[in-house]
Amino acid sequence: MADDTENSPEISSSILNAGPAAQRHDNLRIKPNPSVVENPVFLNLQQQRHAGVAVENIHSGRKPKALHSKSLFRGTGRVQHDDPFESVFEEKYSEENNGNLANTKWMTPKIKDNSNLCSFDDEDCLQDESKEITVFDICPPQTSNRVSLSPSxxxxxxxxxxxxxxxxxxxxxxxxxxxxxxxxxxxxxxxxxxxxxxxxxxxxxxxxxxxxxxxxxxxxxxxxxxxxxxxxxxxxxxxxxxxxxxxxxxxxxxxxxxxxxxxxxxxxxxxxxxxxxxxxxxxxxxxxxxxxxxxxxxxxxxxxxxxxxxxxxxxxxxxxxxxxxxxxxxxxxxxxxxxxxxxxxxxxxxxxxxxxxxxxxxxxxxxxxxxxxxxxxxxxxxxxxxxxxxxxxxxxxx
Ligand SMILES: O=C(O)CCC(=O)C(=O)O
Ligand SMILES: [Fe+2]
Missing domain, CATH: 2.60.120.590 (Alpha-ketoglutarate-dependent dioxygenase AlkB-like)
Structure with missing residues (x-):
């Protein structure tokens, strides 16, 4: 798998400039990731910039080359193969403050090669956070004469x-x-x-x-x-x-x-x-x-x-x-x-x-x-x- 982390420059961003969405959420932890079983989890360059994080390869424990000591965050990634509804990528980050681990945060960066997933900046996806629940009627009133079709x-x-x-x-x-x-x-x-x-x-x-x-x-x-x-x-x-x-x-x-x-x-x-x-x-x-x-x-x-x-x-x-x-x-x-x-x-x-x-x-x-x-x-x-x-x-x- 080509790895965008190969030639990454230093990571200098932190959660404070990780974008508005990242700042608003402390509990971002679930991302369907259909390819996760085969796809070692790497952040690509853009994702690292977003998050200011580096992530270990979950499967091998190998760190991507872009892991920098300057990074303000430490990633402890984990793949939930047993997630009930999808393969899920879950990341927890702890903010490093003068060498001590401070606020623990969950973050879900956009996963490489998975363009369906939303990024931190995707406002369409963010709208989904609203608490509005749309009523779903499993037996909606009949509006027209039902045409009965035989099984395909x-x-x-x-x-x-x-x-x-x-x-x-x-x-x-x-x-x-x-x-x-x-x-x-x-x-x-x-x-x-x-x-x-x-x-x-x-x-x-x-x-x-x-x-x-x-x-x-x-x-x-x-x-x-x-x-x-x-x-x-x-x-x-x-x-x-x-x-x-x-x-x-x-x-x-x-x-x-x-x-x-x-x-x-x-x-x-x-x-x-x-x-x-x-x-x-x-x-x-x-x-x-x-x-x-x-x-x-x-x-x-x-x-x-x-x-x-x-x-x-x-x-x-x-x-x-x-x-x-x-x-x-x-x-x-x-x-x-x-x-x-x-x-x-x-x-x-x-x-x-x-x-x-x-x-x-x-x-x-x-x-x-x-x-x-x-x-x-x-x-x-x-x-x-x-x-x-x-x-x-x-x-x-x-
Ligand atoms: O729809 C089904 O038959 C299975 C549903 C199910 O597995 C579940 O809700 O946990
Ligand atoms: Fe079930």
């Missing part, structure tokens, strides 16, 4: 591929259980309606973004507690707007309990091979949801490979399952033992499917690669006016 050839092929992939087995890995079509149509309609009503109220759907306009490719609403993508932690009130997340409706709680029961029954019947000696309650432990993350993916929606690991240590240690309901358009769901998408398994989750990952699969990596257009059941659309896309609910116990 691509969608038909994908569905066919998925049927082959799914085979008849519903235990995908120990503790990872797929219950096809588990939600009946009434349940699906009720869930959509409840999510719609909650979603347009306080604490409802919004499109989360990282700092500087790097938005997630979905809309999200949390019930019970809010999961904050910026900090990857749970909070009782959304720090973005102070809203209290709505409670999880009793209907949803009941469905989760029934779903876990059915998963256990199905699993017990299917247990063979390595799971045979295991107790069913270790494979599918009891879980009482205190959190539900509701995602709505439009047709271009997706979610990078990640683990769900921000629940309590106790919950994770016990392998308390995540229960996921899919409604609306189908989606290609990938899962695997590591973050590598190319070695992941693919299944298509269709409207009504329930997926449970608990016990030994609690920390499975997973993600959504695509939403398959025009695959939602037409009767569901007629009854709810659900917009094109996919609704997904994941229930977890804190």
């Amino acid at each position: 050839i691509l969608a038909q092929k994908q569905a066919e591929r998925s049927r082959k992939m799914e085979d008849s087995s519903s235990v995908l890995m120990p503790g990872l259980i797929l219950l096809k079509g588990w939600l009946n149509q009434n349940n699906q309609v009720e869930i959509v309606k409840r999510c719609r009503d909650l979603g347009v109220g306080p604490g409802g759907f919004y499109q989360p973004s990282y700092n500087y306009g790097n938005r997630m490719h979905l809309y999200m609403m949390c019930l019970g507690m809010h999961w904050e993508p910026l900090t990857k932690s749970y909070e009782m009130k959304r720090s973005i707007d102070g809203a209290t997340p709505p409670s999880i409706p009793p209907l949803f709680q009941d469905l989760v309990a029934n779903c876990l029961d059915d998963a256990r029954h199905m699993y017990e019947d299917a247990i063979k091979g390595p799971d045979k000696g295991r107790k069913i309650m270790d494979l599918v432990p009891e879980m009482h949801p205190s959190i539900c993350i509701v995602n709505f993916y439009e047709r271009s929606g997706r979610l990078g490979m990640h683990q769900d690991k921000d629940e309590s240590q106790e919950s994770l240690r016990q392998g308390l399952p995540v229960v996921s309901f899919s409604i609306g358009d189908s989606a290609e769901f990938i899962y695997g033992l590591d973050r590598d998408e190319s070695s992941a398994q693919t299944i298509v989750l269709e409207s009504g499917d329930a997926l449970i990952f608990g016990g030994p699969s609690r920390m499975v990596y997973h993600g959504i690669v695509s939403v398959i257009p025009r695959t939602a059941p037409s009767s569901l659309i007629e009854k709810t006016n659900l917009r094109p896309g996919r609704l997904n609910l994941t229930f977890r116990q804190m």
Whole structure:
């Protein structure tokens, strides 16, 4: 990789002249960086000028040649390969004051070879910091006669591929259980309606973004507690707007309990091979949801490979399952033992499917690669006016 740091002159700037944006933010720490796995993190010359920093090569520990003793900042970079939604580059800088480390600051310089990312001076991106939340209605009022289109050839092929992939087995890995079509149509309609009503109220759907306009490719609403993508932690009130997340409706709680029961029954019947000696309650432990993350993916929606690991240590240690309901358009769901998408398994989750990952699969990596257009059941659309896309609910116990 060509490295702009090769011929860099001395770095003489500091955070004080790093540009208005840098001065305004002490907590810039998350940047999607799709190339981060292969791309050692170097600041290019311009970025160094902006930030007045030098950064170590995270992978090798080697410092870029432009690291100058005169630099006022010391970089301790780190790449979060396990970030839930993107590969993320995170930098923390400590201001050096007469040889002592003073104010610790987080900074996110624009990353080399990644022109989509915003720089410190990009005012368009800065606008994203406003606290305004735009209401997102998953069932917008119908304005014209709906034209019903049949699934595209691509969608038909994908569905066919998925049927082959799914085979008849519903235990995908120990503790990872797929219950096809588990939600009946009434349940699906009720869930959509409840999510719609909650979603347009306080604490409802919004499109989360990282700092500087790097938005997630979905809309999200949390019930019970809010999961904050910026900090990857749970909070009782959304720090973005102070809203209290709505409670999880009793209907949803009941469905989760029934779903876990059915998963256990199905699993017990299917247990063979390595799971045979295991107790069913270790494979599918009891879980009482205190959190539900509701995602709505439009047709271009997706979610990078990640683990769900921000629940309590106790919950994770016990392998308390995540229960996921899919409604609306189908989606290609990938899962695997590591973050590598190319070695992941693919299944298509269709409207009504329930997926449970608990016990030994609690920390499975997973993600959504695509939403398959025009695959939602037409009767569901007629009854709810659900917009094109996919609704997904994941229930977890804190
Ligand atoms: O949409 C899905 O099926 C997965 C959602 C998910 O993994 C999450 O919200 O953490
Ligand atoms: Fe997840």
